[in-house]
Amino acid sequence: MDLTLVSRTPLRLCVRFEPGDACFREHFPGNPVVPGSLIAGLCMQAMREHLGCTGRLVVERFSFSRFAPPGAYMLGIDELDGGCLCTLSRDETIFARGRITA
16 A cells, blocks of 8 residues: 655645555455455545644544445545544545544
């Protein structure tokens, strides 16, 4: 997995999941899909590293509209009403979206 900062305002990161990444070994063998917990975890990591969030982070809600196979995605973190709206997308397609608060 590779995570690259694209912009700070708004916060955007390119994340690339390779077919050989460890997260795919047990998560739907033969049909690799990025685990939802990994997506939420990457959002929290980005909030801590790039937005300076400290302390406990709470996932208020997260929805997964499509399975995310290996490939490149955009991870967007938008500060909103005391929390962050996190989106994993590719082109115009949204794969996951959720709200995390500090």
